[in-house]
Amino acid sequence: MELGVYSFGDVQRDPKTGELGSTAEAQRNLLEAIQLADEVGLDYFGIGEHHTREMPASAATVILGAAASTTKNITLGSAVTVLSTDDPVRVFQQFATLDALSNGRAEITAGRGSSTESFPLFGHSLNDYDDLYAEKLDLLLKLNDSEEVTWEGQFRPSLNHALVVPRPENGKLPIWLATGGNPNSTVRAAIAGLPVSYAIIGGDAERFAPLAQLYRQAVEQVKVPGADTRVSVASPGFVGDDAKAAKDLWWNHYHEAFRALGEIRGFPAPQRPGYDRDANGKGALFVGSPEEIADRIVALHGAMQHDRHFFQMDLGQVAQKDFLRSIELLGTKVKPLVDAALAQKADAPTEAV
Amino acid sequence: MSEPKIIGILGAGRVGTAIARRALAAGYEVRVASSRPASDIALVLQFTAPGAVAADASDVIAQSDVIVLALPLSKYRSLPADQLAGKIVIDTMNYWAPTDGTLTEFEGAPSSSEVVADYLTGARLVRSFNHMGYHEMDGEARPAGDPDRRAMAVAGDDAQARSIVADIIDRMGFDPVDAGRLANARDFAIGTPVFGAPLGRHDLQAALRAPLAA
Numbered sequence: 001m002e003l004g005v006y007s008f009g010d011v012q013r014d015p016k017t018g019e020l021g022s023t024a025e026a027q028r029n030l031l032e033a034i035q036l037a038d039e040v041g042l043d044y045f046g047i048g049e050h051h052t053r054e055m056p057a058s059a060a061t062v063i064l065g066a067a068a069s070t071t072k073n074i075t076l077g078s079a080v081t082v083l084s085t086d087d088p089v090r091v092f093q094q095f096a097t098l099d100a101l102s103n104g105r106a107e108i109t110a111g112r113g114s115s116t117e118s119f120p121l122f123g124h125s126l127n128d129y130d131d132l133y134a135e136k137l138d139l140l141l142k143l144n145d146s147e148e149v150t151w152e153g154q155f156r157p158s159l160n161h162a163l164v165v166p167r168p169e170n171g172k173l174p175i176w177l178a179t180g181g182n183p184n185s186t187v188r189a190a191i192a193g194l195p196v197s198y199a200i201i202g203g204d205a206e207r208f209a210p211l212a213q214l215y216r217q218a219v220e221q222v223k224v225p226g227a228d229t230r231v232s233v234a235s236p237g238f239v240g241d242d243a244k245a246a247k248d249l250w251w252n253h254y255h256e257a258f259r260a261l262g263e264i265r266g267f268p269a270p271q272r273p274g275y276d277r278d279a280n281g282k283g284a285l286f287v288g289s290p291e292e293i294a295d296r297i298v299a300l301h302g303a304m305q306h307d308r309h310f311f312q313m314d315l316g317q318v319a320q321k322d323f324l325r326s327i328e329l330l331g332t333k334v335k336p337l338v339d340a341a342l343a344q345k346a347d348a349p350t351e352a353v
Numbered sequence: 354m355s356e357p358k359i360i361g362i363l364g365a366g367r368v369g370t371a372i373a374r375r376a377l378a379a380g381y382e383v384r385v386a387s388s389r390p391a392s393d394i395a396l397v398l399q400f401t402a403p404g405a406v407a408a409d410a411s412d413v414i415a416q417s418d419v420i421v422l423a424l425p426l427s428k429y430r431s432l433p434a435d436q437l438a439g440k441i442v443i444d445t446m447n448y449w450a451p452t453d454g455t456l457t458e459f460e461g462a463p464s465s466s467e468v469v470a471d472y473l474t475g476a477r478l479v480r481s482f483n484h485m486g487y488h489e490m491d492g493e494a495r496p497a498g499d500p501d502r503r504a505m506a507v508a509g510d511d512a513q514a515r516s517i518v519a520d521i522i523d524r525m526g527f528d529p530v531d532a533g534r535l536a537n538a539r540d541f542a543i544g545t546p547v548f549g550a551p552l553g554r555h556d557l558q559a560a561l562r563a564p565l566a567a
Contacts, residue, residue: 116452126454127427181488182366183397184389203488214400221396265451266543268550 001301001342003335004044004310005037005327006079006234009057013317020317023056029320030063031070036324038071040331044310046079046109046234051117054260054317061094068102077107079197079234079310080178084132085118087156088140089164095173096166104169109197110137111178128155137177141192144172174228181208186215193224197232198306205235205284209303230307233300237286237311238318239293239329247279250287253316286311290333297334298341357441357517358382361417363410363432365394368445369423371487373402375494379524384417386410387424388431411436419521421482422446422469427453429469438475441514445482447543464539466508479509479518480538484548485527493551494526504557506541508532528554532561 009030012021034045045067047060057063064076076098081091091108099106112133119126135153142149143164152158176197179185189196196215198208212231219229236254240246251272259269279285282300286293297309311330314323360376362369365387376383383405387394394407411433414420419441422432426446448456448465462468466480485493485505495502505527509515519529532540540561541547547560 126452127456129454180367183370183401184366184387187393187397203486204492207488207491210400214397217400218396262549265449267548268546271551274551 001297001306001338002043002075002232002308002310003297003330003338004042004046004075004308005033005330006046006048006310006312007033007057007314008048008050008055008312009063010055010314010317011053012320015319020053023053026056027063029323030057031066032320033314033323033327034063034067034074034076035070037327037331038067038074040328041335042074042327042331044075044077044308046077046310048079048312049082049113049118050115051121052115054257061098064098064106065101068098068105071102071105073105075105075107076102077176078109080109080111080113082113082115082118083110083136083140084112084129085122085124086136088136088143089156089159089162092140092143092164092173093166096168099168099170099173100166106168107174107176108140109176109178110140111197124155131155137192140175141194144168144175176230176232178234181211183211183214186211187218190215190218190227190229191222191224193222193227193229195228195230195232197234200233200235200284202278202284204282205233205300206282206303208233212304212306231304232308232310233304233306234310234312235284235286236313236315237293238313238322239288239290239326239334240322241289241325241329243289243292246289247276247287249322250279250318251275253318254285255316257316290329291337293330294334294337294341297338298345301338301342302345357418357521359384359417360419360421360521361386361413362405362421362423363387363413364421364423364425365389365397365407366423366425367487368482369421370397370401371490372421372423372445372482373398373405375490375525376521377402377404378494379521379526381521381524382406384408384413386413388428414440419443419517425453426459426465426469427456429472432473434473434476437473440476441511441517442473442476442478443482443518444469444478444480447483449543463536464542466538467535470510470535477509477511477514478535479507479511479514480532480535481505481507481518481522481529484541484545484550486549489551496526497523497528500553502526502528502553504528504530504552504554506530506532506538506547506557506561508535508538508541510535528557530554530557530561537561 009026011026177189177194178197238250279287313326359382361384391407398405414436421443444466448459470478493503522529
């Protein structure tokens with residue numbers, strides 16, 4: 001199973017003054033994090049497009065492009081590209097270029113994104129939310145299928161035998177469909193022959209297991225030739241040397257991030273009992289010691305059989321040194337434990353299940 | 354009316370399927386419709402709410418005792434007001450301008466449910482289920498009397514409809530709290546201390562009491 005990290009490029013916060021650090025520094029920190037993730041053997045690093053002062057990773061492919069030349073093995077992706085407010089031609093060209101520079105390690109994750117700052121920024125209306133996404137996904141998939149495209153839509157000038165280059169190293173870019181759990185999105189991914197990425201950010205993580213079953217059943221029914229049917233899970237998570245210290249440290253950041261978001265969206269700040277419930281057992285917050293996180297990943301794998309699990313660790317201005325330590329532990333401690341447990345499971349006689 | 358047996362749900366997204374699971378667990382028959390063909394929804398329900406029956410919206414409305422509105426609020430004008438007249442209708446929809454875009458009629462409205470009620474002339478509209486996250490409904494349901502049981506506010510101008518919905522909520526695993534008239538729905542709308550908060554019956558009653566007395 002693949003393990004990885006995703007980030008929206010959280011800025012630092014000065015522990016003494018409480019002041020937010022620079023948005024420029026945040027980009028360099030992200031590059032440093034990707035390099036470490038590659039060095040410690042992690043499989044995937046995703047950058048989520050975001051346009052706020054606290055999370056300023058607005059140009060993911062630029063950072064990933066820099067990482068392409070300083071890393072060797074890690075898959076470099078967007079998690080997520082807010083496709084609705086971008087030009088699919090530009091998105092494709094940038095990721096195909098990234099793919100070339102990284103020798104075939106680029107992926108796109110397309111989604112609507114939960115933050116909507118990019119709509120006014122690029123002159124789009126939230127009232128077109130569904131239509132924008134459907135149309136742009138359609139074009140992006142066509143661009144991935146062939147280098148010459150003829151296409152017509154509502155939100156972008158038509159293309160008439162347009163040549164779109166460079167082409168991906170391995171024929172096509174993996175394009176994942178990201179969803180927060182709407183069952184229709186799961187079916188949409190299966191019908192399009194696309195791999196699906198579940199964002200599980202709260203509550204009981206296993207409640208997504210029926211969606212993974214739905215996805216596989218729909219895949220079976222539609223039988224798209226050449227379909228990529230992988231399933232991934234993205235969730236908040238943080239690994240520390242000590243379970244309690246990790247949960248206590250990360251609580252401050254988690255609380256701050258969701259308090260701030262709640263102020264905008266109109267929900268109350270999170271409370272510690274809810275956090276503790278989600279940060280243990282079957283909850284969606286994978287925060288704790290390496291052994292604990294490995295056990296919880298393996299348990300969720302039993303329910304979902306997902307192919308990749310990646311974690312948002314730097315949420316709410318986590319200090320860079322803590323972020324890097326968490327990445328290191330995920331690669332050096334959690335990954336070997338998960339690999340060993342899943343290998344053992346695969347070897348076990350079926351009646352033991 | 355006699356005790357409801359069939360719950361109809363309009364919307365097969367996260368909210369609709371979560372409520373369908375609770376209703377099935379409570380022993381109701383459940384019918385679900387959405388903007389997609391019934392055959393598409395049937396596949397979704399097979400995994401997300403096994404036992405629920407997919408149907409077209411007009412059949413769901415005609416055959417169910419209580420109708421749950423679990424579609425995006427931006428689509429509320431697609432609801433057939435004539436078919437819903439006289440029916441007990443539970444409005445779970447919220448107005449999320451930062452994520453769904455601006456809908457002028459909801460800007461500055463005291464609660465979205467009053468706008469929906471104006472559109473659904475003749476429906477026995479009850480406001481509930483809107484202040485608890487769909488991701489919490491499965492995990493937070495508890496038997497009556499459990500000290501950790503969460504509460505849900507119920508508002509509406511039809512007292513009998515309110516009481517029927519309160520009974521459904523109780524059977525689904527939550528403590529219903531009578532919030533009185535529909536206008537009081539503003540006290541558990543987005544942005545209020547109640548919205549999204551894990552409150553038991555006493556805390557929810559206390560949170561609603563002040564505005565109720567006013």
